[in-house]
Amino acid sequence: MYDVLVIGGGAAGCMAAGFAAKNGNKVLLAERNDKIGRKVMITGKGRCNVTNACSLLNEFIENVPVNGRFLYGALSRFMPFDTMDFFEDKGVTLKIERGNRVFPESDKAVEIVDALHNFLKDSGVKRVKARIVKFNT
Numbered sequence: 001m002y003d004v005l006v007i008g009g010g011a012a013g014c015m016a017a018g019f020a021a022k023n024g025n026k027v028l029l030a031e032r033n034d035k036i037g038r039k040v041m042i043t044g045k046g047r048c049n050v051t052n053a054c055s056l057l058n059e060f061i062e063n064v065p066v067n068g069r070f071l072y073g074a075l076s077r078f079m080p081f082d083t084m085d086f087f088e089d090k091g092v093t094l095k096i097e098r099g100n101r102v103f104p105e106s107d108k109a110v111e112i113v114d115a116l117h118n119f120l121k122d123s124g125v126k127r128v129k130a131r132i133v134k135f136n137t
């Protein structure tokens with residue numbers, strides 16, 4: 001039996017699954033593709049624009065093109081610098097470019113995917129290749 005089922009191993013699902021497991025839950029992550037983070041691999045033209053190194057929450061939200069206020073709750077708990085710390089803690093060296101855009105120093109999105117992969121593994125998340133169509137609670 002699992003405490004948490006996360007559907008989708010994109011950036012959001014991997015973070016949610018890993019942190020749920022770190023918080024003591026038994027977590028199952030279902031991803032329909034063979035590999036997690038497929039979309040992350042093509043983000044930022046293959047370099048992955050990880051976040052924006054903006055230290056002010058309001059300034060960050062103001063620069064979100066659509067419905068930025070939706071992000072207040074999440075970002076007030078996990079700021080862009082927390083995201084940077086998260087990946088650097090996992091061995092990804094980051095750099096800040098024009099407009100405060102943050103990329104892996106290697107310019108390779110695969111480093112971010114590998115870090116997410118290791119996070120799931122180290123947190124004890126069980127992964128399955130499955131496309132969830134419908135489930136009853």
Ligand SMILES: Cc1cc2nc3c(=O)[nH]c(=O)nc-3n(C[C@H](O)[C@H](O)[C@H](O)COP(=O)(O)OP(=O)(O)OC[C@H]3O[C@@H](n4cnc5c(N)ncnc54)[C@H](O)[C@@H]3O)c2cc1C
Pocket residue numbers: 007008009010011012013030031032033036037038039040042043044045048049050051130131132133
């Ligand atoms: C060309 C392009 C460039 C981009 N560049 C950037 C960038 O540089 N920086 C940035 O932050 N964002 C960028 N984005 C946006 C980026 O896609 C998102 O930031 C990020 O990938 C969203 O992650 P996610 O986990 O929310 O969604 P997704 O990456 O879409 O993850 C959803 C996952 O769920 C899986 N899934 C869906 N339905 C099911 C199901 N029923 N059962 C099982 N699995 C399922 C999918 O296979 C997928 O792996 C870019 C997007 C595009 C298209």
